[in-house]
Amino acid sequence: MSRASEQSRLWLPSYWPTWLGLAAFWLCARWLTWSERRRLARLLAWFHFHCIRLRRHVVLVNLALCFPEKSPAEIRALGLAHFEALVFGLFETTAGWWEPLDQLPPHRIIGAEHLERAIAAGRGAVLLTAHFTTLEICGVYLTARLPVGCLYREPKNPVAAGPMRRHRERVASIAIHHDDLKGLIRALRGGYVIWYAPDQGKRTPGAEVLPFFGVPATTNTATAKIAKMTGAAVVPYFARRESDGSYTLTIHPALENFPTDNLSADALRINRLIEENIRLAPEQYFWVHKRFKTRGEGYPEVY
Numbered sequence: 001m002s003r004a005s006e007q008s009r010l011w012l013p014s015y016w017p018t019w020l021g022l023a024a025f026w027l028c029a030r031w032l033t034w035s036e037r038r039r040l041a042r043l044l045a046w047f048h049f050h051c052i053r054l055r056r057h058v059v060l061v062n063l064a065l066c067f068p069e070k071s072p073a074e075i076r077a078l079g080l081a082h083f084e085a086l087v088f089g090l091f092e093t094t095a096g097w098w099e100p101l102d103q104l105p106p107h108r109i110i111g112a113e114h115l116e117r118a119i120a121a122g123r124g125a126v127l128l129t130a131h132f133t134t135l136e137i138c139g140v141y142l143t144a145r146l147p148v149g150c151l152y153r154e155p156k157n158p159v160a161a162g163p164m165r166r167h168r169e170r171v172a173s174i175a176i177h178h179d180d181l182k183g184l185i186r187a188l189r190g191g192y193v194i195w196y197a198p199d200q201g202k203r204t205p206g207a208e209v210l211p212f213f214g215v216p217a218t219t220n221t222a223t224a225k226i227a228k229m230t231g232a233a234v235v236p237y238f239a240r241r242e243s244d245g246s247y248t249l250t251i252h253p254a255l256e257n258f259p260t261d262n263l264s265a266d267a268l269r270i271n272r273l274i275e276e277n278i279r280l281a282p283e284q285y286f287w288v289h290k291r292f293k294t295r296g297e298g299y300p301e302v303y
Helices: 003-009 013-031 034-052 056-066 072-098 112-121 135-145 158-171 181-189 222-230 263-278
Strands: 107-110 125-128 149-152 175-177 193-196 208-212 215-219 233-241 247-251
Touching (some): 013 072, 013 158, 056 072, 072 135, 107 135, 112 125, 112 193, 112 233, 112 247, 125 222, 135 158, 135 233, 135 247, 149 158, 158 175, 175 181, 181 193, 181 222, 208 263, 215 263
Parallel strands (some): 107 247, 125 193, 125 233, 149 175, 149 193
Antiparallel strands (some): 233 247
């Protein structure tokens, strides 16, 4: 398909709702304060949670599995809070696309020296993290301070894919497609820092079923392999939205004694690290993903 044909396809009626949605978020970014956007996000989340219910079942199942100590009422309350975080994450994402850094909410970066030390070593760094609803806006904050590249997966909707691709190419030091393993290895060997989130389970070669919040889950074991192949440091990084509307980005020291000769133990160590940081703001994790789906034979279907 020619480029002209691809562009004309974007204006088909099936994509009009996406265009309208982008226009609405652009208007919000232009005219609404951040406190007004938060109130609107709570309203939209309440409506989505109670009336549309898309993915609500997945979220509630995930939360019940991972937090068995919580009552059904507490799980529903946490589920609603998660939808608020998801909707507000859309406001954050589009603000990151269209608003300058000095118009975004305040933020702080803790531990930047750990990543700077890894960069100075010249062997590249895997910036180890997970999928949180603050992913996009905190990526803007991070790349404004430090040279960080990313792995990316384009959304299926090509209208949304366009601005997302342009944004990531603008702020990231390098953008690598998530399926391009050779490109990832080349970048790390070339000294780049690459944002890397191995927390979404898929039945890929080498994946293993390991506990995540004590529940068997398909787990990516590639982090240790990548570190061993490249000599790159593995530097944990997690970000969260604070109650006052600001953001805290924390970069931890590079993992010591990593990788080892035990891929399962290395992957389990990463799972536990991710769990610890999810517990700091559980509503902000990406619970709409079917984390416990593709586990293989012998495991019950939970969704």
